[in-house]
Amino acid sequence: xxxxxxxxxxxxxxxxxxxxxxxxxxxxxxxxxxxxxxxxxxxxxxxxxxxxxxxxxxxxxxxxxxxxxxxxxxxxxxxxxxxxxxxxxxxxxxxxxxxxxxxxxxxxxxxxxxxxxxxxxxxxxxxxxxxxxxxxxxxxxxxxxxxxxxxxxxxxxxxxxxxxxxxxxxxxxxxxxxxxxxxxxxxxxxxxxxxxxxxxxxxxxxxxxxxxxx
Amino acid sequence: xxxxxxxxxxxxxxxxxxxxxxxxxxxxxxxxxxxxxxxxxxxxxxxxxxxxxxxxxxxxxxxxxxxxxxxxxxxxxxxxxxxxxxxxxxxxxxxxxxxxxxxxxxxxxxxxxxxxxxxxxxxxxxxxxxxxxxxxxxxxxxxxxxxxxxxxxxxxxxxxxxxxxxxxxxxxxxxxxxxxxxxxxxxxxxxxxxxxxxxxxxxxxxxxxxxxxx
DNA sequence: AAAGCGGGTGATTTTGAAATCACCCGCCAT
DNA sequence: ATGGCGGGTGATTTCAAAATCACCCGCTTT
Numbered sequence: 129x130x131x132x133x134x135x136x137x138x139x140x141x142x143x144x145x146x147x148x149x150x151x152x153x154x155x156x157x158x159x160x161x162x163x164x165x166x167x168x169x170x171x172x173x174x175x176x177x178x179x180x181x182x183x184x185x186x187x188x189x190x191x192x193x194x195x196x197x198x199x200x201x202x203x204x205x206x207x208x209x210x211x212x213x214x215x216x217x218x219x220x221x222x223x224x225x226x227x228x229x230x231x232x233x234x235x236x237x238x239x240x241x242x243x244x245x246x247x248x249x250x251x252x253x254x255x256x257x258x259x260x261x262x263x264x265x266x267x268x269x270x271x272x273x274x275x276x277x278x279x280x281x282x283x284x285x286x287x288x289x290x291x292x293x294x295x296x297x298x299x300x301x302x303x304x305x306x307x308x309x310x311x312x313x314x315x316x317x318x319x320x321x322x323x324x325x326x327x328x329x330x331x332x333x334x335x336x337x338x339x340x341x342x
Numbered sequence: 343x344x345x346x347x348x349x350x351x352x353x354x355x356x357x358x359x360x361x362x363x364x365x366x367x368x369x370x371x372x373x374x375x376x377x378x379x380x381x382x383x384x385x386x387x388x389x390x391x392x393x394x395x396x397x398x399x400x401x402x403x404x405x406x407x408x409x410x411x412x413x414x415x416x417x418x419x420x421x422x423x424x425x426x427x428x429x430x431x432x433x434x435x436x437x438x439x440x441x442x443x444x445x446x447x448x449x450x451x452x453x454x455x456x457x458x459x460x461x462x463x464x465x466x467x468x469x470x471x472x473x474x475x476x477x478x479x480x481x482x483x484x485x486x487x488x489x490x491x492x493x494x495x496x497x498x499x500x501x502x503x504x505x506x507x508x509x510x511x512x513x514x515x516x517x518x519x520x521x522x523x524x525x526x527x528x529x530x531x532x533x534x535x536x537x538x539x540x541x542x543x544x545x546x547x548x549x550x551x552x553x554x555x556x
Numbered sequence: 557a558a559a560g561c562g563g564g565t566g567a568t569t570t571t572g573a574a575a576t577c578a579c580c581c582g583c584c585a586t
Numbered sequence: 587a588t589g590g591c592g593g594g595t596g597a598t599t600t601c602a603a604a605a606t607c608a609c610c611c612g613c614t615t616t
Contacts, residue, residue, distance in 0.1 A: 338439075531593085
């Protein structure tokens with residue numbers, strides 16, 4: 129789409145009244161032109177190449193084929209296609225699935241028309257845009273992922289030792305607390321330092337704290 | 343801060359000219375009042391409780407103590423403190439470290455004043471806000487994390503089998519391809535279905551494709 | 557000089573996952 | 587009835603990580 133031309137949009141939603149209302153709204157905006165519509169994901173996948181919109185507005189919860197499956201299929205066929213999810217779902221799994229499947233944006237249906245307009249323009253311009261509440265969820269997901277990765281990195285015993293370190297215990301105190309020898313504690317600490325790629329126990333504790341491991 | 347009052351801000355940046363310029367800019371905005379400043383993370387940590395701003399504007403690359411370390415320390419002391427990173431760094435590690443350490447927003451120094459104004463208001467209102475380029479990076483990080491988790495979930499052999507399944511091969515064809523018995527292939531498939539929490543091989547292939555495992 | 561501390565190298569045993577395979581069953585097509 | 591297919595249960599061997607411990611060294615404090 130060259131400079132000055134209108135952005136072409138395809139709208140996918142199973143609720144006819146919502147879809148048609150949205151199309152009316154978009155048609156009233158001089159920057160956009162609605163070039164296609166579909167009532168479920170399967171229709172979207174079947175028609176998108178023929179319709180060739182600049183941007184696909186895609187609901188998630190739909191019959192026949194949901195928005196995530198449709199997105200996956202579309203992403204395979206059209207790697208550069210801009211897709212903006214427009215849904216009521218704030219469900220973490222839906223959100224992560226949408227992102228993993230290649231969504232360029234995620235907006236909630238409670239957004240104001242002006243927000244939709246600005247978001248469409250941003251996404252077409254190459255930026256990822258999330259609804260504010262969704263951004264919070266994504267950041268929380270990133271934090272959880274880091275904590276989970278950390279937990280997967282260290283064994284239960286190593287975490288035990290790390291917790292003792294965080295309480296300021298010495299090697300011999302930790303040995304007494306966990307009923308193991310000092311030499312065992314030192315070996316666990318060695319593995320902790322290796323796995324976390326840090327140089328000493330203070331750094332390990334700082335890193336573990338940051339990762340919510342302890 | 344009650345309705346109608348100005349948002350109080352503390353600015354942390356090691357470059358005096360930038361910091362002072364930013365403070366002038368913020369002071370010109372009727373919605374804000376700058377109540378404190380610091381030239382490094384350590385000063386920020388030391389002073390924030392006394393200063394008690396509604397929002398902390400925090401650079402990352404600073405001497406003495408960087409913004410990430412400061413953020414971690416501040417987050418421990420003041421779990422509800424709003425912190426908006428303001429940095430030039432688009433480095434993935436910095437970004438993830440900031441998020442993991444509890445940043446409420448991440449803005450780049452190339453943002454326009456109006457964007458800064460709107461972002462501060464959004465963050466104080468409880469929303470997480472990221473610069474557009476940063477949102478893209480976060481989404482990519484989420485995708486990578488999912489793929490990495492998938493790779494960590496399955497052994498190399500299981501991935502081999504999954505790739506064969508994706509090519510449409512049958513159990514006996516896979517056995518021939520990998521030089522193992524059909525029974526071995528079936529065991530691998532069983533473990534794949536268990537680990538991915540799916541019910542059949544088609545679902546496993548769909549999920550693996552979505553996760554960029556194959 | 558000795559004790560206490562953290563950091564380092566090396567070893568052995570145990571444990572659980574990985575990788576292998578056999579066999580059984582139901583369904584469908586021939 | 588038979589063959590081909592996917593799904594299921596169970597077993598054995600191998601291997602790498604987990605968990606354990608011994609010993610040595612340098613530094614600091616007493």
